[in-house]
Amino acid sequence: MANQEEYFFTKEHEWVYFEDNVAVVGVAEYAQNALGDITYVELPEVGEDVEQFEQFASVESVKAASDIFAPISGKIMEVNKKLEASPELINKSCYEKGWIAKIQPADLNEKNNLMSQEEYTQFLEGLDT
Amino acid sequence: MQLIFEKSRPGRCGFSITRCDVGQEAKIPSPYLRKKECLWPEVSELDVVRHFTQLSQRNFSVDTNIYPLGSCTMKYNPKFTEKAAGIRGFADLHPLLPQLDHSLVQGALEVLYHMDRLLSEITGMDHFTLQPLAGAHGELTGVMLMAAYHRSKGNKKTHIIIPDAAHGTNPASAAIAGYDIVTIPTDKKGVLDLEALKKHVNSQTAGLMLTCPNTLGLFDSDVDKIAAIIHDVDGLVYYDGANLNAMMGRARPGDLGFDIVHVNLHKTFATPHGGGGPGSGPVGVKEHLSRFLPISRVIKARNGSYALDYDYPDSIGYIASFYGNFGVILKAYAYILMLGKEGLKEASEHAVLNANYIMEKLKAYYDLPFDRRCMHECVFSASRQEKKGVHAVDIAKFLIDQGIHPPTIYFPLIVKEALMIEPTETESKAELDILAQALIAAAQLADDDPARFKDLPKTMPISRPDEVKAAKDIRCNFFA
Amino acid sequence: MSGFISNTQADVQQMLKVIGVGSIDDLFADIKSHHRPRSFDIPSGRSEFEVMEHLYRVAADNASYLVSFLGAGYYDHYVPAAVNALASRSEFYTAYTPYQPECSQGTLQALFEYQSLICTLTGMDIANASLYDGGTALYEAMMMAIRITGKKKIIMDGGVSPIYRKIIRSYTSNLDIEFQETPVAHGRSDRSQIMKILDDRTAAVILQNPNFFGAIDDHEDIVGLAHAKKALVIESVYPISLGLLKTPGEMGVDIATGEGQSLGLPLNFGGPYLGFMASRKEYVRKMPGRIVGETVDTQGRRCFVNTLQVREQHIRREKANSNICTNVALCAIQSAIYMSLLGPKGLKDLASLIFNKAEFARQELARIAGVEVKRSSPTFNEFTVYLPRPATDIITKMAKKGFIAGFPLVRYYPGMDHYLLIAVTEKRTKEEILAFKSALEEAICS
Structure with a gap:
């Protein structure tokens, strides 16, 4: 796992960190908690091109469905196949075993559109009030 | 309880086949034949009778329990209407007969024609189609009528406006017909936020879908102003008739400025819900939209005979295979004939009386997000109980143990922990007192011992089901 | 009180008191006077007996007594x-x-x-x-x-x-x-x-x-x-x-x-x-x-x-x-x-029975001079015949003889005026099929 400091976040509660120039993407604690027990993850296709902040996956619980937006543009390199049989990995380990996809970033400058860990923490505090 | 398949014994059969009185030499060529056996159960007639009788006993129903399910108008379903629908001259009638000769089906066409007139008068519209097979089907029909109207005028319209309190079928129906959805919030009084509406209405607005009274059970006194705002941009105003039971004889959508309405015969007009259908969702329009109505339409000739007319070139076409759920229409027709003018009006009056009574009885125990006079239903919030860890769903399970079907919960979405209660006019004060007592007992238990809710219900054949497992390990076929 | 309402007048008074209003009208205060119905011209109510008698009379105006060979996707089966x-x-x-x-x-x-x-x-x-x-x-x-x-x-x-x-x-x-x-x-x-x-x-x-x-x-x-x-x-x-x-x-x-x-x-x-x-x-x-x-x-x-x-x-x-x-x-x-009553055997027997009866009808009708039964592909319960006269004319004549003859394809297929779609279910007996044949022969000749 990357250090917490290396994660970047979106307003829709996706996270991303960069490992050897590959972006690893998932959903944050706040989102998994809001959804409850996740029953299904619709994964993107490997090789698919995604746009920053466009929908590229979705997760379902018993009572809600939620779209997942790409934190960064690029090509899908790999998807977490384990989620097909065990979608609960997102509930159990949203920052590690519950990662959703790896993206080959098209433009690393897009990082500037994301929140740092610190900014995201502040953002969450704002949501609670 | 066993499944019917688990009762199967090789060699049993519950069907007496008629002897074949013709030759049996002809054969279907083998490539066209099925090879894999059909695995229907091998059971006797008594097996089937016991099985389904026992299944029926595992249901709550209007005939066995108080059923104050909000938005669903679970009024008593009179028995004579079931008998009426079973009359052979109606039940055995083939739907294509009018295409052979209208004289073969004069009685059925008469029912359809009169129902069109009655529903038009009840709602203040000019013409009805009885084709839509359920409420949501009526909504789709209504949105298609809007689309046809705008097409005919060359209007470029892209979106339909829907309040955030609306039923999910509204946005789903509008989206299926090809429109974008613009959602308008509810204001502090529990009705459509007029300022927000004005901001979002523009030349792209195809129309507005409005439930009236709304899903909070509130009548919006500005309804005519809302209609005028939409009409100003050549939009159409659609009346979702889910709650018509609140205002029969007291107000008519047609007089309030609505252009299109649907009514749910399986709510307002006492036809049974059947555990999820069949329903019927006739759609009425004002004169200026009548040329777009689905075909066929029933007409009455000068000599008093009835016929089906397909000659409407601007029609949106076929919405259903035939003339609607005729069996359901017939029951509603019988109901309307029996109640008549005074009876319909009285039904709405007592529906509203009952809802206000239950609201008053429970006010002290549950949060009432919009504390004002309601119409045919009232919406409480279990947010006070939630602070103790008791949710709307827990209260629902408590009621089940009291032999009461729970209210609608978690709807409308804009009310946290919503409990939506619609007693209907056919419940008596005595029954409402029982309902109120049970809900008060639930509130008291939430105060005293909230942990007790988690194991409820305890008196049913099953306890709470694992819905996560159902959605994850999907099993919807015994044989798979 | 009518309309399946259970509250008595005494109930109503007590309830109004609890609510704190004087009359039912007060409950409708949100519906302003200018919202009121411009008309509500519905006939007065009737008793159950009167409504049923009315409906029996209306139902009698339908021809549900004819022997039917009409299907086109909707079939007259026996229901146990x-x-x-x-x-x-x-x-x-x-x-x-x-x-x-x-x-x-x-x-x-x-x-x-x-x-x-x-x-x-x-x-x-x-x-x-x-x-x-x-x-x-x-x-x-x-x-x-x-x-x-x-x-x-x-x-x-x-x-x-x-x-x-x-x-x-x-x-x-x-x-x-x-x-x-x-x-x-x-x-x-x-x-x-x-x-x-x-x-x-x-x-x-x-x-x-x-x-x-x-x-x-x-x-x-x-x-x-x-x-x-x-x-x-x-x-x-x-x-x-x-x-x-x-x-x-x-x-x-x-x-x-x-x-x-x-x-x-x-x-x-x-x-x-x-x-x-x-x-x-x-x-x-x-x-x-x-x-x-x-x-x-x-x-x-x-x-x-x-x-x-x-x-x-x-x-x-x-x-x-x-x-x-x-x-x-x-x-x-x-x-x-x-489906449970039928079971696998009932289903198979019923399908065979229907197929055999339809085949019998198909062969019998083919014997009528001028009637052409389409044989280019096998059929199950329903088949198309070509008649020497427009199908709609034949249907009218057959109705007078007590039969619903079938569905005239011209209704949906322009040009197919002479084609009739005939369905047979398990309810049709050999006698009815033979009587249908005779009636059709007459209808064609007359």
């Missing part, structure tokens, strides 16, 4: 008495959609059994808990194929019921969907025409078996062609025929639908009917409508719930798979009772 006796249990019919599973296991288990019965009948993996009718089920299947494939071109076989085709055309008039219809050749699906227009943009090929003209087919080859282009195949089927005929599952079809009226429902002048839908299991999340799933309760006991509700309008709103909410649960339960 036990079907109505059980479906009329008001615990079933006065319940709502099973939102509370603990007090709705009756409806839920019956619907689970219905889904399973439909699956094994059609040879498919999964089924939903019903759609309105056969026509709307076919429309929903088409929309489902569009969701699955992400493509928008539809190939529609000309043998699909023209009623269904009209419904689909109406529903999609505001949507960007490309339709191509292929005419039938020798009464069956025209492979060469389908191949010509089948391409990578095709979402689905829609077929029917037996087709509207009564011809039976094996569509396995079309399934192969379609799958090679990553297109789905949807087949609408007549359920009773599957007692004998190759199933959609055996042909490799992706979505099977049909009109379930034949499974124990009366003709009812067009409804309520039963739209059934079954598909391959990988498409379960794209399926419209309610789906009942098996699970366990907190004590590990088997039970049933409405599952995958996130597909539906009450959760996903404008992104839902369909707008359908109320379907035809009671009709589905009614058909489950019918």
